[in-house]
Amino acid sequence: MHRDRQKHFFYSHGKLLLTGEYFILCGADGLALPTIKGQSLTIFGHNLSSVLHWKSYDEINQLWFEGIFQLPSLDICYETNKNIALKLRDLLLKSKKNQTNFLSKEGVFVKTxxxxxxxxxxxxxxxxxxxxxxxxKVDPYMLLGNHFPGSGYDIACVSISKPIIYKLCNYKPHIFPIKFNPPFKNQLFFLHLNKKQNTCDEIQYFRTNISSISNKNIESITSITHKIPFCKTLKEFEELLFKHEKITSKMLNIPTIKEIYFPDYLGIVKSLGAWGGDFVLISFRKGMKNYFSKKGFNTLISFDEMIYEI
Structure with a gap:
């Protein structure tokens, strides 16, 4: 396939949710942080046929998805994963519905x-x-739709690439950019548990199994969220996050990650986002790296290596 020069390049940083978790869905404020690493999308033109040729590459440049879509209908001509192709098609059709000139008949090659x-x-x-x-050039929250039934904090965070306090008011996002540069950040690390959670499934479980959340709990989570950026000491920071974990654990009726995997660790172990997988925030203790390595957890990333700061 012949390709023209690069036409457009778009980039978004990733995200991590430090506070709020499921409570954001009930009106609490949450604190989200942008990550240094993200994802790019590059559009090229080509002139052989009226198709969208899509290729997605991972962090080691391995192709993990490929699809070809007829234009302007976006009918699937070829795909390496049907479910991914259908979700992608839905996102593109929603965009097209709101921007009629988007993906008309001119063939394009897209690389993510x-x-x-x-x-x-x-x-x-x-x-x-x-x-x-x-x-x-459409609203990203519109694209989020029913396929991703979360709070939308992740879209907010990746959209502005700044630490934010996020809340939902009458189902509408309210975003407050903040500064988050704790003086003890050299003592904060992110540990990967290699147990990725399906966020949609976790949210569905939450909505099905939690009949009600007290206003007191919502207020407590919001209070913790607003205090976190102003912490001057690691001790104060740890105490707030420990309280946050206990409230969430009681609400979900499941033990904390620390209780399950690291009950004898002296620092904080704070879940980030959906409980049970992905990353947790760890505060430094002597011998930390060896402690987690012995338990089979070897991906430990410093704050400065993970969090994007403008």
Missing amino acids: KLEFPRNWGLGSSSTLINNIAKWS
């Missing part, structure tokens, strides 16, 4: 490139949605 492993939970879906929204 992740900078992090797909099982890291840093936002392979949200960064893609945001990049498509930039390309098609």
Whole structure:
């Protein structure tokens, strides 16, 4: 396939949710942080036929998805994964519905490139949605739709690439960019559990099994969220996150990650996003790396290596 020069390049940083988790769906404020690594989307032109040829590459430049879609209908001509092709087609059709000139008849070649492993939970879906929204000039929250029934914090975070406090008011996102540069950040690390959760499944479980959440709990989570950026000491930071974990554990009626895997670790172990998988936040203790390595957890990333700062 002949390809013209690069036409457009779009990029979105990934995200991590430090506070709020499931409570955001009930009105609490949450704190989200952008990650250094993200995902790019590059559009090229070609002149052989009226098709969209899509290729997605992972962090080691391995092709993990390929699809060819007829234009302007976006009918699937070829795909290496039907479910992914259908979800992608739906995102593109939604964009096309709101921008009639988008993907008309001119053939294009699209390449996406992740900078992090797909099982890291840093936002392979949200960064893609945001990049498509930039390309098609539509609202990314509109693209989120029913396929991704979360709070939308991830779209907010990857859209502005800044630490944010996020909340839902009458189902509408409210975003407050903040500064988050804790003086003890050299003592904060991110540990990958290699147990990626399906966020949609986790949210469905939450909605099905939680009959009600007290206003007191929502207020407590919001209070913790607003105090976190102003912590001056690691001790204060750890105490707030420990309280946050206990509230969430009681609400979900499941033990904390620390209780399950690291009961004798003296630092904080804070779940990030859907409980049970992806990354957790760890505070430094002497012998930390050896401690986690002996338990089979070897992906430990420093704050400065993970979190994007403008």
